[in-house]
Amino acid sequence: MYQFLVSFTVRPEHRDDFVRAAGRTARDSLAHEPGSHRFEVIVDAENPDVFYLNEVYADLEAFETHAGGPYFGAFFAEASAYAEGPTWLMRGNLVGDNATAR
Template sequence: MYQFLVSFTVRPDRRDDFVSLAAKTARDSLANEPGSRRFEVIADDANPDVFYLNEVYADLAAFEAHAGGPYFGAFFTEAGTYAEGPTWLMRGTLVGEAA
């Protein structure tokens, strides 16, 4: 499995918009992209303006299909107007079996 963790810093007045948009992207991706396995939206405990997206795909090709798909593009078109990122914190392929 290919997985990654990215962060975004969001303008304070647009936090709810970011969460709604990321959650919609997660729902659409999981429902319509066969290689999407997990898409979590996580709020930072220390900074209310920081959010993380924790995503898992069947493999790198599945992520690339996601990145070339409509949900990815729509997310960045909107979020890019009020959020900075993504900052890549981790990305790679799972070694062995998940615990």
């Protein structure tokens, strides 16, 4: 499985907008993209202006399908107006016995 963690810094007056946009992307991606397995929106414990997206896909190809799809594009079209990022914090493939999709 292909996984990554990215961060965004969001202007304070747009935190709710970011959460809504990311949540909508998560919902739509998980419902309509078979290779999407997890899409979590996380707020930093110390800085409420920093958000993380923790995503898991069946493989790199599934992520590339997501990145070329309508939900990804709509999210960036909106969020780029008030958020800086993404900053890639981690990306790679799961290894070992837990590497199979469930």
